[in-house]
Amino acid sequence: MKKREFPEMMKPALLPLILAVLVGCTNVTGDTPRTISSQEAENLSAVRLFSVADTFFSEAGYACSADADAGQFRCSRALRDLYIHQTTAEVNIYPGDEGNKAHRIIATRWDEGLIPSELISNTYANDDVEAFCAYLASAKVALCSEYKG
Numbered sequence: 001m002k003k004r005e006f007p008e009m010m011k012p013a014l015l016p017l018i019l020a021v022l023v024g025c026t027n028v029t030g031d032t033p034r035t036i037s038s039q040e041a042e043n044l045s046a047v048r049l050f051s052v053a054d055t056f057f058s059e060a061g062y063a064c065s066a067d068a069d070a071g072q073f074r075c076s077r078a079l080r081d082l083y084i085h086q087t088t089a090e091v092n093i094y095p096g097d098e099g100n101k102a103h104r105i106i107a108t109r110w111d112e113g114l115i116p117s118e119l120i121s122n123t124y125a126n127d128d129v130e131a132f133c134a135y136l137a138s139a140k141v142a143l144c145s146e147y148k149g
Contacts, residue, residue, distance in 0.1 A: 025114070029124045031107035033147035034133065035096055043101055044142050046071050052141055053093060053132065060128050062091065071095040071103075085113030091129060104147060105129060 038044035107126035133144030
């Protein structure tokens, strides 16, 4: 059986393709950070906030994990899962600078793969975070406002 070879002119063209597959690119962009504050004079407990957030984001298709002792909550959901490119939405809640009086919610989008960053929008708004903030207000749990750091 004869070994099959690429024509000589094809060999140099394969090297950039192989490098692109192995290297790829990562692009991260974020939504406007928000502060989550209690509607009442008392502090908003991380346990209560994370419980409400876990229910809300899990129902929206996110995989979530919380560590109330460390004050961290994280959810992620695949937006695009192609062989050559993946896009993931992440939502993180952290304690704010004001101790337990407020928390900070930050949403990001991670693009990884072969689509160059020049072809990916650098603006991002997570509709689920907007809906979560509206839910917190309607349930009289907390209010969201744009973070002014």
